[in-house]
Amino acid sequence: MAIRDRVARLLEEMPREAQFPSQGATLFVDLERRDTVSAYTPLAVTRTVLAGRGANMYYLYRLLDESLTPLDPGIPLIFGSGLLTGLVPSAARGNCTSWSPESGVLLDSNAGDYFPSFLRMNGFDHLVIYGRAAAWTLIVIREGRVTLEDASPYVGMDNIDMRAQVARDLGGTWTKNLSMANITRAGENLVLTSGVMAGPKAVYARGGPGAKMGALRLKAIVTMAQTREFPTAAPYKPYNRHIAQQLLATSVVKNALSKTGTPFLYKPSRLLGAMGTKNNQETTWTEGLDAEHFDPYRPGMEGCFRCPVNCRPLNDLHKAAPGRYDKGDGPEYVTLGKFGPNLGIDSVEAVIRLNNVCNDLGLDTASTGSALAWAFELYQRGIISAQDTGGIDLRWGDAATIERLLFMTAAREGFGDVLADSTRAVEKGHYPAAALKYLIAVKGLGQSDPHDARILKAFALGLAVATRGMDHLRNRATLEINARINDNLAFKAELYGGPVSAEPNGYEGKERAVRACEDIYAIGDSVGMCRFTTKLFNSPSLPGIEEFRTQLANVTGLQFSAGELEQCGLNVMGVERLINHRLGVRRQDDTLPDRWFDEPNPSGPYTGERIDRKQFDEMLSRFYAISRLTSEGVPEEAWRKELVGALGHG
């Protein structure tokens, strides 16, 4: 069935009126025919998977034609904001969903800044975009009115120039009444590590959404509107004050996130011997990249829409005559790790500059850093040579060469064309099959963060079972790295719903920690809450089920018991697994890179630690059992019927 038939069938089931206060419409955009139509997510779907990431899965499940390929215009690109996005402090997030051209499995990526909130303030909770435009196009949403406009003046622009030009041409002010989700040259060139930028640094990063958007010839989605008050079921601002106070009183927010941001994690990771270095051949690196060494280059902090935390560090290299990449936003810990130790770079200034280049080029620093590190190890081992790289010497730590390679990647020039194919470089014929042994990826997606998880088994399990591939933001049991919590077994059991080993490198009970995190994070994504301010990510005292259900009742009028809301989190994962199953994912794909099974950790207090295959497999079976999954990792039959009953057939 063609995409238009699938959309028509779906629209027949969708109401034309909002189902509850504050609900925005879903806008379907056919870029090829330049048609738009809107309807509302059915209430039964909202009660099953909420909105944001959850309802994005509903749309993908219903519209996916797995006989096509990810970049086919018949595969939709879906944006969705959460039920509380734009309304609750720190709920400024939304998701971008499709079939990943990079990994070949689910594409689902989350971003904040202002676009997800302003989209809602224009009256839309979701965008479902399909069809290939005849010419490069902008979707412009002004006070809720949608127009498709000529994007040809912006073709070839990267993020810095694009943002400046759009503000000049369309008017408005970023952070006040103008927001945008846009691609760069990398997206236009179908670079598989390209993201969709949602701000100067904010990016829907993982899985190649930039390439997907480029394949539809969509350059940007722009929202223009005054921020407006939502009609809600009940007053919600008094409870917002409670949430804001709760956020700001939490130690990790007060003492770390709002002062320095995420680079704090670098130091514990390197001390632990868990800092992925040189494509995880090594596991510790210089103290010269500890967070405090970034302090002189951090003029301030910024934040997302109505977030009181302000965790995004700005940077300024204090050059006498600042160039294009001497100031910017970031870096976050992921970028620090991927463009520091994992590429053998030991200079704060080099990391900051490469971060700024990636933000402009619209490259996912996780996937791009992974693709670079993989290439560098292959070169080190002689699996590829200077003949393959066009004469470029891939030496660890050579920041100038790495910067050059970033530009070549965005343009798909020379060896950049190989890097642009990311984890698919063997499949595309660039590398020999022997290269796969050194690929640090799961389900075709390079590892998101630089933490080498041979030690912390809960981290390892999370990376293996994450539905979008090797990514820590889906389910990381971050509190496994906090000794005070590890040493309080009763508290851990209460947090995770059963006993969890105190030992970070133990396997017992770790499935419970991952399950609990996966559920609450899926709920957080579906209401629009930031991961950093969701319970269990860094703190047990951040907003969680109780705060979400209270504000869902105030904002939407929908009453959820704690158990019903937890089930929504599980349901989101369940639908994602149904989608992945249609894309060929099986138990054997819930695994880890060979290196972590076969090579002992080379440094730190856990020297010699690795993943035991038998114990990992047993842990995976326990995870499936408590997740209502079959031995192949898909929802059990009764649950699958419940999901299909609520969402319809794919």
Added chain:
Amino acid sequence: MVTVNFPAALQSISGPTLVVRESVHTVGQLVEALDRLVPGLARELDDPLYNIAVNDELLLHNVDARQVKDGDVIEIVPSMAGG
């Protein structure tokens, strides 16, 4: 004598470094000694954000019982995950 280095977030209470001169044998005893030097410091350290490293060895569990000896350098390390 055990030297304890503190992160910026705690330095308004502790200063950058404290030296514990009384005899202590475990991290648990060390924290009690720190609280005697700076009343209230133990409460500040009873926070999941803060881990303890002994001579650059980061401790992730069984912390209070960890042995310390004369000459050791202890560091309070904020630990968090990131994106």
